[in-house]
Amino acid sequence: MASLNTSSFLSSSKRVVPVNASINVPKFPEIPFSSSSKLPSRMLFEELNGFSHSILPSQNTNLTVSQSHDDLIRSELYVILEAVADRVEMHHNIGEQRDNWNTLLLNSINMITLAASTMAGVAGVAASNGAALLAFKLSSGLLFSAATGMLVIMNKLQPSQLAEEQRNATRLFRQLQNEIETKLAIGKVNEKDVKAAMAKVLALDKAYPLPLLGAMIEKFPSKFEHATWWPSSSPKGTTLQSKEAKNGWNEGLEMELKEVMEVVKKKDIEDYERLGNLVLKVNKSLAIAGPLLTGVAAVGSMFISPESSWSAIVPAVAGALSTAINGFEHGGQVGMVAEMYRNCAGFFEMLEDSVQEAIEEDVERRENGELFEMKLALKLGRSLSQLRDLAKKSAYSRVEGADVDEFASKLF
Template sequence: MTASLKSSMSSLCVFKSNVSPKLHYPPRTCSSVMNNNAPCSRKLVRKSKASVKAVSFEDQVNIKSHDDEGFYDLHESNKATLQLYAILETVCDRIEMHYNVGVQRDNWNSLLLNSTNVITLAATTMAGVASSLHDGAEQLFALKLSSTLLFSAATWMSLVMNKIQPSQLAEEQRNATRLFRQLQAQIQTTIAVGNATEEDVNNAIEKVLALDKAYPLALLGGAMVEKFPSKFEPAIWWPSSSKTESPSSSSSSPDLTKSSSSTKNGWNEKLEMEMREIIEVVKRKDAEDYERLGNLALKMNKIMAISGSLFTGIAALGSAIFLGNNNNDNGSWGIMIVAVVAGAMASVVNAFEHGGQVGMVVDMYRYCGGFFRLLEETTESTLEEKNCEKRENGEIFEMKMALILGRSVSQLRKLASKSAFCRSQGSEVDEFASKLF
């Protein structure tokens, strides 16, 4: 017991002798120096303040002098982005306005058509009953007067409907809503990509004003789109290009190498020839066909508009003449037959014109014609640009063109090859460029 205790005490003494305590002091900082030596601390503080002032002044000079143009562009980009957001709010408001007005005018078409036909048929029935009765002068007079008033009201309502064409008005607002939504998506894409410029802002404003002019909301004051023009014209809803190219720039070819395999910003001669062939097909097939159909629909609408009002007017006139004749002789009976037949024909014509929405078909052809004209102008202006770097990327442009026409890129290239072969053979291509319309 005592031996083990002695051995443990000896090992503890050996452990103590091996451990030598050491104190690690931190290095003397400026604070410790300041406490011990005040004059030294004042010098260090002065030097540190002077160095801080010198560095801060130099940094300010560098900030102001370094990349001044980039700083200016960043400021302008932020300003342009804020302006685009303001335009976007206006576009969203336009979308809501045109949508609500379109729904309202579609209701006009249904309500006015039903009201006009009901009034016309009621007047026709009263005229027929009055012509078949021979007794009761007071009853005959009431039926004659009622039919005359109803035919007159139907005539005025028919004139108003044929003048404003509610189905065409509703189609105009539907197209305006869709185009404003398309503009909304374009502005949102520009903002998302970033680096918006003043040119983007001006283009967005011009597009909004062009859409307001192409699809007005007002009906009075000459703002309404002409429903019966002398010649069918496609709708124009984009701003006219203010850039006029000089003859030298328009006639000179773009900066491309002769090798069709080499590309510059996605463009080469083969792609340019392909785009030109597609535009030729659009001009010769799609645009001409829709212009022909638009003229046909416009003529049909004119004939129906004149016929509907004319029939109701004849019926009102015959009923008025029959009203002044108290005797139901053969002459008055023949007049009432004319009034009854004219009233029935007026109901049929109005049902075909406004129930079939011929005015809507006319505006649909106007939109399709404008769609193809916009496609032509966009492609031609792109190909006329000499600097390929300023164009949209060629591969993206080709893909967008194919999707717009409802084709794949390979189908678009086959159509261009087919068009070039047909032109070399002196024949016309047997298919349309667009598979959507």
């Protein structure tokens, strides 16, 4: 009985009882993986180590490079703009200074010449007194000699013409300054604008030099020459061949501009060349006559003698004539008038070159045709309808063999 109980106990102890046990683990959200995303471990590593930078896409890199290039171009234009503003102030100040030269030198020379003429006249009256005669003769001779030397220098430099050159340079530099400021305000600038602005600055520096020695413009050239202050260019493009409008241009607009330029060439430029040559000849004659008369007066004052009371007439009259001629030449600013005609003739030549350059350039690279036409009309002081009427008159006059009865410009 005891063995039976023991065996039953052992058998019952060997029976396996199944145990159901489980561990509840929280469910994490699924992380979407893609070929372009970073691994979670890499992202965690960068966060823990404080990395905030990431590789930009290629498009953003190109955009940053493009913006940096545009900023560089704008900076270059601003540098040129600062140089242009400095030149405006420089030419303005020097123009005022040279205008003062003209006034001061003219007044000084005329006062010296009149004083010398008076002394020569008094010397003829004081012929009986030897000491007084010698004093007046020496004084008038020295004053006439000084006036002659000052006149030679003044007529060589032509201060009134120098002042007009600086006034023109100031106006043209201000025009360039406004042009650059407009481009910067619009915001569309490129390397071509920088090169064009730089070329215009250098061309203006060459056309209107500041030094008086070496680089000064020839005041008495053998032939009247136009002023040239724009950079030369030789575009190699194709003209518009069809009547279809493109970029504001068509064949009719090109013909209109060509006809207007024919009127400018035959009427305006020829007229200013004629007037410029005339004023140049008058200025040359006056520039020679003034010092010549004071030189004659200086020599004549040395020959005043008590034996001849008429010996004082020559220096006195020559001095008076010299004063009148100097007053007309420099007081009337004949040199300034010559420079004005030279500048006006250059203005019309610049218009002709700009129209020719625009027509020869590729249509896609040209300035808008309607805008270009409006600019030309404003420069000539005309409305668009008046500009078109002028082109029609030019075409009809060439067919009929007659001349146009009006000038292209209504401003000058």
